[in-house]
Amino acid sequence: MNMLEISHISKKFAEKEVLRDVNFAVPEHAVYGFVGQNGAGKTTTMKLILGLLPAGSGEIFVNGEKVSFGENPANCSIGYLPDVPEFYPYMTAAEYLNFCGAITGMEGQDCRKRTEELLELVGLGVEKHRIKGFSRGMKQRLGIAQALLNRPKLLICDEPTSALDPLGRKEILDILVSVREQTTVLFSTHILSDVERICEQFAFLHEGRILRQGSMEELRKSCGEAGFEIELEQRQEAEKLMEYFPGGILQDRTSVYYEPGSGQKMEGVLAWVVENGIRIRKAEQRGLTLETLFMEVIGR
Amino acid sequence: MKTGIAFWKKEWMDLVRSGKAVLLLLIASLFGIMNPAIAKLTPWLMETMSESLQETGLHMTEVTVDAMTSWVQFYKNMPMELIIIVLLLGGIFTQEYQKGTLVMVLTKGLKRRSVYLAKTFMCALAWSVCFWLSFFITWLYNDYFWNNGIAKHLITTAALFWLFGLWIFFLLVFFSAIAKETTGVLAGTGIILLISYIAGMFPKIQEYLPTKLLEAQTLLTESAVPGDFYKAIAVVLLLNIAAVLTGMILFDKKNI
Numbered sequence: 090m091n092m093l094e095i096s097h098i099s100k101k102f103a104e105k106e107v108l109r110d111v112n113f114a115v116p117e118h119a120v121y122g123f124v125g126q127n128g129a130g131k132t133t134t135m136k137l138i139l140g141l142l143p144a145g146s147g148e149i150f151v152n153g154e155k156v157s158f159g160e161n162p163a164n165c166s167i168g169y170l171p172d173v174p175e176f177y178p179y180m181t182a183a184e185y186l187n188f189c190g191a192i193t194g195m196e197g198q199d200c201r202k203r204t205e206e207l208l209e210l211v212g213l214g215v216e217k218h219r220i221k222g223f224s225r226g227m228k229q230r231l232g233i234a235q236a237l238l239n240r241p242k243l244l245i246c247d248e249p250t251s252a253l254d255p256l257g258r259k260e261i262l263d264i265l266v267s268v269r270e271q272t273t274v275l276f277s278t279h280i281l282s283d284v285e286r287i288c289e290q291f292a293f294l295h296e297g298r299i300l301r302q303g304s305m306e307e308l309r310k311s312c313g314e315a316g317f318e319i320e321l322e323q324r325q326e327a328e329k330l331m332e333y334f335p336g337g338i339l340q341d342r343t344s345v346y347y348e349p350g351s352g353q354k355m356e357g358v359l360a361w362v363v364e365n366g367i368r369i370r371k372a373e374q375r376g377l378t379l380e381t382l383f384m385e386v387i388g389r
Numbered sequence: 390m391k392t393g394i395a396f397w398k399k400e401w402m403d404l405v406r407s408g409k410a411v412l413l414l415l416i417a418s419l420f421g422i423m424n425p426a427i428a429k430l431t432p433w434l435m436e437t438m439s440e441s442l443q444e445t446g447l448h449m450t451e452v453t454v455d456a457m458t459s460w461v462q463f464y465k466n467m468p469m470e471l472i473i474i475v476l477l478l479g480g481i482f483t484q485e486y487q488k489g490t491l492v493m494v495l496t497k498g499l500k501r502r503s504v505y506l507a508k509t510f511m512c513a514l515a516w517s518v519c520f521w522l523s524f525f526i527t528w529l530y531n532d533y534f535w536n537n538g539i540a541k542h543l544i545t546t547a548a549l550f551w552l553f554g555l556w557i558f559f560l561l562v563f564f565s566a567i568a569k570e571t572t573g574v575l576a577g578t579g580i581i582l583l584i585s586y587i588a589g590m591f592p593k594i595q596e597y598l599p600t601k602l603l604e605a606q607t608l609l610t611e612s613a614v615p616g617d618f619y620k621a622i623a624v625v626l627l628l629n630i631a632a633v634l635t636g637m638i639l640f641d642k643k644n645i
Contacts, residue, residue: 179406191395
């Protein structure tokens with residue numbers, strides 16, 4: 090079953106088309122990476138899912154319930170973590186979570202118990218100060234706690250790590266990994282290493298369009314073969330290899346790299362090297378990283 | 390309902406912890422004390438000024454003050470108190486738009502109309518507490534120094550001015566559902582008030598206008614009777630209901 094289905098969504102701001110026929114689905118319990126550059130339309134998509142903006146056309150379903158602009162009943166199944174979450178500075182973390190519990194209709198005792206659990210989970214269990222004194226990382230952790238408070242079926246994280254230092258990023262990613270069994274996560278970001286670390290499936294959004302989507306394996310297949318590197322003993326041998334198998338790039342004098350799409354196959358090159366009695370120092374297939382895949386897909 | 394009350398409690402906490410509640414109470418108390426104080430000090434002021442006035446050829450006669458002097462002062466000062474409270478509460482929505490705090494709350498499934506009603510109630514409560522506190526303090530001092538009995542229709546007069554203030558706050562919340570910044574909210578409220586004043590130049594419609602309620606102090610001297618204000622009261626009540634209903638619809642469709 091799909092927890093989130095986005096079907097033929099388009100959105101314009103004045104004359105500018107921000108989203109163009111966007112389609113993708115997030116299966117239940119997946120951690121889904123929603124990848125795109127700044128300005129690609131990620132936050133607009135999130136706001137459409139949350140019913141904070143009206144869509145130009147198309148439909149969105151969360152847990153089978155249709156999303157509507159304004160009053161959005163589907164929000165009861167959603168937890169939302171923005172890039173820079175803003176809280177009421179005069180409250181403590183526990184007061185804020187209790188307030189969120191009350192407005193979502195949670196019962197008093199359940200709410201207090203859940204608040205304690207979540208503050209413990211995000212490492213704010215002992216924090217008694219008001220939110221106005223919190224660091225950005227602490228606010229982000231509290232943001233996760235409030236997003237998970239009502240046990241949401243879908244957790245939407247809009248660039249939750251973009252404003253954090255490496256340690257803060259690691260903390261947030263660790264928390265997201267720890268909750269993946271309880272909820273479905275839609276993780277929007279432009280930081281590819283973060284998304285590669287915790288997501289199983291991805292959608293690439295570029296200039297308002299979904300260019301590719303699927304698992305890492307599926308994305309690799311759709312982008313063709315991986316590149317490979319052959320390192321030989323001598324430079325003359327490397328040059329000879331490049332002459333016989335054109336399209337290679339000479340690296341570090343004795344190493345030749347063939348990019349994906351160079352037209353050469355690793356098996357063929359290796360067979361020729363062995364036949365000619367050339368000694369090989371190293372032969373390595375370079376896997377496509379999410380970054381290289383993304384760059385290739387958007388044509389950079 | 391339960392979720393609306395939870396949001397209203399948050400509004401209350403905001404008012405208390407931001408220090409606005411204390412500030413409002415201080416302002417209301419100050420305005421309450423100011424009226425009898427000015428009335429009480431007027432003879433002394435006149436006496437100290439009489440010498441210099443005599444030099445210019447003006448002769449002072451003895452000034453007598455009573456509760457009416459203080460009540461007249463009260464209705465002269467109340468618009469200023471109203472403006473101060475409007476300025477203090479003008480950002481009740483817009484500050485949340487700018488900080489993004491409302492987004493977090495709305496994405497938790499809280500109904501937008503609960504937010505609208507909670508904030509309307511908060512403004513109405515703040516205005517009511519401040520106005521009646523000022524009124525009570527003035528009444529208390531007036532009764533101690535003089536006799537409140539000489540002022541007629543005291544409660545009715547106060548209620549009419551309070552109703553006028555309430556209309557201003559309903560307008561403020563209404564414009565908060567449209568405008569994104571406090572200046573827009575204040576400008577919208579100010580423009581409607583101005584229109585009401587200008588329309589008051591036409592005698593035929595004058596008695597239907599909300600600004601008619603500002604003439605309520607004529608009741609104190611029985612220059613008018615409560616019946617003269619019934620039409621304005623009905624219009625203000627209808628306008629308040631219309632402001633809440635249309636404001637909620639507009640807020641439902643606002644891009645946040």
